[in-house]
Amino acid sequence: MPHATFCCPDLTTFTRLDELGLEVIGQRLEPDRAVLACRVVDPDDWCHRCGAQGKPRDTVVRQLAHEPFGWRPTLLEVTVRRYRCTECGHVWRQDTTQAAETRAKLSRRGLRWALEGLVCQHLSVARIAQALGVSWNTANTAVLAEGRRVLIADPARFDGVRVLGVDEHVWRHTRRGDKYVTVIIDLTPIRDRTGPARLLDMVEGRSKQAFKAWLAERPADWRAGVEVVAMDGFTGFKTATAEELPDATAVMDPFHVVRLAGDALDRCRRRVQQTLHGHRGRSGDPLYSARRSLHTGIDLLTDKQKTRIEALFAGDAHVEVEATWAIYQRMIAAYREPDPVQGRARMQAVIEAISSGVPGALTEIITLGRTMTKRAADVLAYFERPGTSNGPTEAINGRLEHLRGSALGFRNLTNYIARCLLEAGGFRPQLHLGL
Incomplete structure (x- = not known):
């Protein structure tokens, strides 16, 4: 029994060409693509110069890559009529800007599909170009330009950053x-528990001046809102x-603090290994065998690891x-420590213990103590603002590493920054909502 909502096949609606002001008048299936013959619905036969009605002169065919259906590339062959004004002699052609930008090779629906594939489905540009039936350069240029226009260039993406x-x-x-490059991440959604962190921007170089210049470019009221x-x-x-955010609190996140201590532990282990055995760690050496167990929290040690430690x-050989x-x-x-107040007190005690009175033989602890004393305020600030961590920043860094691997590397930094912003800039909800 036919379904009540079924109607006669309408290829124009199925391929969503009615949104582009086009109508399908024919189709042809080729081994590697589908070709749709289209015409412009609006006749547009009034002179753009004097307003008189024109007479048809001839037609031209414009080819546009459209969104694929079933991963079969779809090509639109749009017949565009040209007119000549009977009064002033002006010649013009039907307006196709609803279907595509001037001189563009992709229809607006095809461009939208490509942008959604890049941002939401994390497709590579090569895969998008293959599905559209265009060259890599054509797909990359069009998608990045559209991404910059509708997403990256939107000033509202900097709103609400705290x-x-x-x-x-x-x-x-x-x-x-x-x-x-220096990556700047918006961690506000993590703190407010409203969503994941997002990539805010990237600047060339890793230096004080690179980050300072980026902050200086932001409006004064925006900088005042960063906490x-x-x-x-x-x-x-x-x-x-x-210098640029005097009212903001700098927080040195736990990952990097613990890594400083872990690096000191590794340096000490290697030094003692060399002193006792005269060579680097080898299989069977106690210090080498325990290298991973030493970096495991006490409460997470297995019975075997506890016995090894x-x-x-x-003995006294490994006392350092x-x-x-x-x-x-x-x-x-x-x-x-579950209680932030107690956690701060315990960290304060550690910093005080290694800041002075450390035996000279413990060179790694002395170096660690200097660093921790210098950054004590930043380390302890974490306990006053629990949950503020650079962990999401490291996670986004991992996503960018995956992006670079999928693309087999990048040579153009401008393109890389644009691709990274589209990949990790938090634009996915906007595209799903039909921005």
Whole structure:
């Protein structure tokens, strides 16, 4: 029995050409694509210069790549009529701007499909170009231009930013040119629990001046609204924040603080290994065998790992490693303390313990103590604003690494920044809502 809502097949509606002011008048299936013959619905036969009615002169055919159906490339062959004014002799053709931009090779629906595929489905430009039946350069140029126009160039994407994350990112692994960029992340949705973090912008280089110049370009009222900046241990980000955002709180996130202590533990372990055995760690050496167990929190150790660490510290040969390991574990325990007040007190005690009176043999702890004392305010600020972390920033960095791998690398930084913003700029909801 036919369904009540079914109607006669309408290829124009099915391919959504009615949105573009076109009508299908024929079709042809080729082995690698579908070709739709179309005409412009609006006759547009009134002179654009004097207003008199024109007479048909001839026709031209304009070819546009349309959104694919069933991953079969769809080509529109649009017959465009040309007119000649009987009064002033002016010649014009039917207006097709509703279907596509002037001189564009993609229809507006095809361009929309490509942008959604890039942002929402995370397709590569090569896959999009293949589905549209156009060259890579044509697809890349059109999609990036449209993405900049409707998404990246929208000034509203900077609205409501209260928490920033900043970090460096390697955008290419070559010896020529600067391979670093500074990434700025909006962490406000994480703090407010309204959504994931999003990439706000990227600037060339990793320095105080790069981040400071980006902040200086923002309006004064926007800078005044930023409350927190999460960062790693790089002092350039700290000084740029202090100069351009004097009212914002700088927070050194737990990941980088614990990594500082973990690096000190590794350096101490390698030094003691070299002193005792005269060579780097090898299979069977106690310090080398326990290298991963040493970086595991005490509450997460298995019975086998506990036995290995107890045997490692049974004698006095590894006492320096034991002292450094104890500091590392105390830092982890401070961050895992459920009560932020107690966690802050425990971290404060660790900083005070390693800031002075450390035996000279514990060179790694002395170096760590200098760094922690210098950045004590930033480290302790985390406990006053729990949940402020650069972890989401590192997660977005991982997404950008995946993007670079999917594209087999980038050579143009401008294109890379645009692709990264479309990939991780949080535009997916806007496209789903039909921006």
